[in-house]
Amino acid sequence: xxxxxxxxxxxxxxxxxxRIAHLxxxxxxxxxxxxxxxxxxxxxxxxxxxxxSLAPRIAEGLVVRKLYRSGILLDPLCARYANAVQSxxxxxxxxxxxxxxxxxxxxxxxxxxxxxxxxxxxxxxVTVPEVVQGVSSLYAAAWRSATPLSTWDRRVAELxxxxxxxxxxxxxxxxxETAARTLGLSVRTYRRRVAELMAALGAGSRFQAGVKARxxxxx
Amino acid sequence: xxxxxxxxxxxxxxxxxxRIAHLxxxxxxxxxxxxxxxxxxxxxxxxxxxxxSLAPRIAEGLVVRKLYRSGILLDPLCARYANAVQSxxxxxxxxxxxxxxxxxxxxxxxxxxxxxxxxxxxxxxVTVPEVVQGVSSLYAAAWRSATPLSTWDRRVAELxxxxxxxxxxxxxxxxxETAARTLGLSVRTYRRRVAELMAALGAGSRFQAGVKARxxxxx
DNA sequence: CGCCGATTGACAACTTCTTGCCAGATCGAG
DNA sequence: CTCGATCTGGCAAGAAGTTGTCAATCGGCG
Numbered sequence: 274x275x276x277x278x279x280x281x282x283x284x285x286x287x288x289x290x291x292r293i294a295h296l297x298x299x300x301x302x303x304x305x306x307x308x309x310x311x312x313x314x315x316x317x318x319x320x321x322x323x324x325x326s327l328a329p330r331i332a333e334g335l336v337v338r339k340l341y342r343s344g345i346l347l348d349p350l351c352a353r354y355a356n357a358v359q360s361x362x363x364x365x366x367x368x369x370x371x372x373x374x375x376x377x378x379x380x381x382x383x384x385x386x387x388x389x390x391x392x393x394x395x396x397x398x399v400t401v402p403e404v405v406q407g408v409s410s411l412y413a414a415a416w417r418s419a420t421p422l423s424t425w426d427r428r429v430a431e432l433x434x435x436x437x438x439x440x441x442x443x444x445x446x447x448x449x450e451t452a453a454r455t456l457g458l459s460v461r462t463y464r465r466r467v468a469e470l471m472a473a474l475g476a477g478s479r480f481q482a483g484v485k486a487r488x489x490x491x492x
Numbered sequence: 493x494x495x496x497x498x499x500x501x502x503x504x505x506x507x508x509x510x511r512i513a514h515l516x517x518x519x520x521x522x523x524x525x526x527x528x529x530x531x532x533x534x535x536x537x538x539x540x541x542x543x544x545s546l547a548p549r550i551a552e553g554l555v556v557r558k559l560y561r562s563g564i565l566l567d568p569l570c571a572r573y574a575n576a577v578q579s580x581x582x583x584x585x586x587x588x589x590x591x592x593x594x595x596x597x598x599x600x601x602x603x604x605x606x607x608x609x610x611x612x613x614x615x616x617x618v619t620v621p622e623v624v625q626g627v628s629s630l631y632a633a634a635w636r637s638a639t640p641l642s643t644w645d646r647r648v649a650e651l652x653x654x655x656x657x658x659x660x661x662x663x664x665x666x667x668x669e670t671a672a673r674t675l676g677l678s679v680r681t682y683r684r685r686v687a688e689l690m691a692a693l694g695a696g697s698r699f700q701a702g703v704k705a706r707x708x709x710x711x
Numbered sequence: 712c713g714c715c716g717a718t719t720g721a722c723a724a725c726t727t728c729t730t731g732c733c734a735g736a737t738c739g740a741g
Numbered sequence: 742c743t744c745g746a747t748c749t750g751g752c753a754a755g756a757a758g759t760t761g762t763c764a765a766t767c768g769g770c771g
């Protein structure tokens with residue numbers, strides 16, 4: 274077998290981001306991407322070109338699918354990016370569930386993001402047909418159960434506006450009564466907002482919500 | 493006035509870490525440092541030399557004072573580093589309070605860490621005598637109210653060992669009863685450990701604890 | 712061997728949070 | 742102008758978390 278049909282492990286963003294950028298520019302039929310945030314695949318850092326650059330190729334038939342966690346919609350920058358992908362002709366869906374961060378290119382190459390180890394993240398670049406097929410199936414399943422961006426964005430647009438202030442008072446460690454007063458809301462309404470934030474973050478406890486908010490750079 | 497007596501603003505770690513490294517090697521009488529974590533001043537990333545390199549100069553009379561947040565002692569690497577500074581002849585104190593991250597060199601230069609802005613941190617490098625004096629005074633006040641490392645470390649040594657597992661179940665979002673069972677503890681004991689963690693992190697709510705744990709890289 | 716200090720687990724009181732329900736207010740469409 | 746939809750705030754029930762107290766256990770020390 275040609276040695277391109279292997280699994281390569283790449284360590285660190287400096288290594289993986291140029292490869293992704295290259296793969297994105299050479300993709301012919303399909304780019305499918307699942308991300309918990311806009312950092313993993315070099316989008317936030319600008320390592321990958323803006324979605325506008327894909328528009329002509331989408332018009333020519335390139336299929337672009339982006340699957341994101343709902344939590345990222347709480348960040349105005351991320352929300353704007355996701356909408357830009359949609360405007361460029363890409364298809365964007367949102368899920369509240371934790372995602373296995375994945376990229377599939379042309380049904381032939383799959384990139385899977387591993388765990389952080391000593392501050393460095395590993396990525397597996399796979400070209401074995403059976404493995405790529407399996408990863409594609411998993412992606413398709415997650416895609417099917419997700420919700421269109423427009424539906425989610427309508428829901429979180431207002432929440433996004435007040436999310437920074439809510440997260441700030443939550444992160445200050447004070448009680449709901451104090452937080453509500455600080456924001457000029459009733460306790461009930463404040464608690465509604467917190468519940469919405471937790472739902473958007475996919476968090477089952479306030480501790481978990483704090484961790485996720487921090488991970489997403491919302492705090 | 494010589495233009496060295498100014499305030500310079502430096503943006504980004506790549507800029508500030510080499511300067512700090514240089515200042516550390518040229519310091520004559522005193523290095524005072526306050527850090528909320530071991531990342532801000534380039535310690536965790538290795539940009540600054542290990543504490544052993546200071547030992548000969550400490551023996552010659554260089555005074556090294558390090559003031560850290562109690563939360564960092566939950567990280568074995570950080571705890572080891574702090575103890576190494578102490579072993580090298582430095583003086584290390586611990587506070588549960590939030591710190592204004594500062595370095596003072598020879599009572600003549602002060603470096604203050606600002607807030608993150610768009611993922612980049614600003615640092616102010618100050619040589620104006622009056623300002624440096626004021627910063628030194630603030631540092632001294634925080635130093636006086638802090639506790640020796642040995643006292644704190646005795647307290648958190650056992651907590652440090654089980655902190656990863658506790659933080660992991662906390663971050664999973666499950667209830668205390670479930671978490672306790674997962675760790676093989678009673679609910680009361682689990683809650684004692686969580687309370688100790690929150691105290692070490694200086695957190696008043698679980699949400700705040702989640703944020704701080706994530707910031708410290710404990711999760 | 713006995714005593715003492717530390718720790719654990721059970722129980723409980725209290726606080727804080729989660730969510731449902733309902734009345735009233737507001738706003739937009741017909 | 743009316744009506745329906747939506748949101749807010751108050752109230753409340755229940756769940757989850759916080760902390761105190763006490764009895765039991767264990768290990769170390771004299």
